[in-house]
Amino acid sequence: MFQRLLVANRGAIARRIVRACHRLGIESVALYSDADSQAPYLAEATQSIGLPGNTAAETYLNKPLLLQAILNSGADAVHPGYGFLAEDADFAQQVMDLGVHFVGPSPQWLSSMGDKVAARELMAEHNFPLFAGSKELNSVTAAQRAATQIGYPVMLKPAAGGGGIGMQVVADDQGLAVAFDRCQRMAQAAFGNGAVFVEAWISPARHIEVQVLADEHGNVMHAFERDCSLQRRQQKVIEEAPAPLVDRQSVLALAERSVELLATLGYNNVGTLETLQSPSGEFGFLEMNTRIQVEHGVTEMVTGLDLVAEQIQLAAGGQLPPQPTLSGYAVQARVYAEDSQTSMPSTGRLQVFAPPNMRHVRVETGYAQGMTVTPFYDPLLAKVLAWAPTRELAIGRLAVALQAYEIRGVRTNIALLRRILRSDEFLAGRVHTGLLQQFLG
């Protein structure tokens, strides 16, 4: 096992990784930007190192600075969390070149799954279910030809990156011509790679993803699925496990197919295979996330696994845990610092920040009362999760916990979350990727 693990991240996930280190008896090294100097994960870690500056580029994305911190700290492992450098193959390789373990899959996996066109091709090669899509497109004409062949409407997407940046649904040739340039420009600006492609637009779709774990010895297992259909701007807002109103057998078949494929390809550490499910029940590969996900907690609550501790143990050469069984239902809501109606980000000092303390409710946050929410990082204030033996009760507990969450100083989306959780559609499990939009404006 490792002696000392450096957490190359901030906020809720940094705190979560420090907690896993405590559990495993490993020392932890936390990093912080100027804006994060009061964050609670710093006091919880064994040691903390400041990164001068505030922007992500100056701090948590600053590879030379991070590599120096790794050397100075004497860490023998690095956990990248999610976002920032978690899927940066060069960074992972540079860490490994220092003789330090990277808690994640090998760099080849980070780069092959980071290119969505290449990932689609790999899936197609291995007969993994896939909806229609194009290769990389170099001109509007090529895009229009591909879109006509697939059938409008289509989703235009950057091949690199994530977070929904640049993605747009287009209805016809004219719309595609307008969107194409914009998508290329945004992809170039955000990811340094302007490659774009089109995919069949499935609507209404369910977003269903399979959690996998793989050791360094060729063994792969799954930890069931999550439903993350409640999204705005292609970003998840409410997630749950297991998925409601699905045919259990076809979901388990998808999970087993994912395990088989990743065993064949020699995957290692944890990962998530994201799919869309069409109204007729067919699954199609969306992308693979080669890291821990923001929504990992719902899986932990229904399986009893500690996915972050498993990640660290697997990176140290450990064995897979026994195949878990499903127990109960877990639902997570992401509390964002943004207006419930307009979704505009909101910054300011947290004059009151009092998370609920309730049985079967878990709160993951990187903030504490008195801290300032700045414009430098993403708007996630906290994840609130609730577990219960039935889905209805889990939703009820989550709604009550959100109601009790006292936050003053920034606007939040809690009112929106509560409206969704109390709606007939959500309670009935009739979720799809267009549902959240119906609660806005």
Place this chain on the structure above:
Amino acid sequence: MAKVEVESEVTGNVWKLQVAVGAAVAVGDVLMILESMKMEIPVEAPVAGTLTEMLVAETDAVDEDQVLAIIEAV
């Protein structure tokens, strides 16, 4: 002709200016794109007219309610 102040809805940074001083703008034209919390926030012209003053530059930090530009309404 009335001068109309265009204010920022968020605290963040100016990512890109889209319109130069002197340009004619229509309602809804994107004047600039702000960046906050990893989101791009377009600032649109609230009225039609001529952009007479641009009070920020790219990479400038801006506060909520800060005046970003002035349009001389037609």
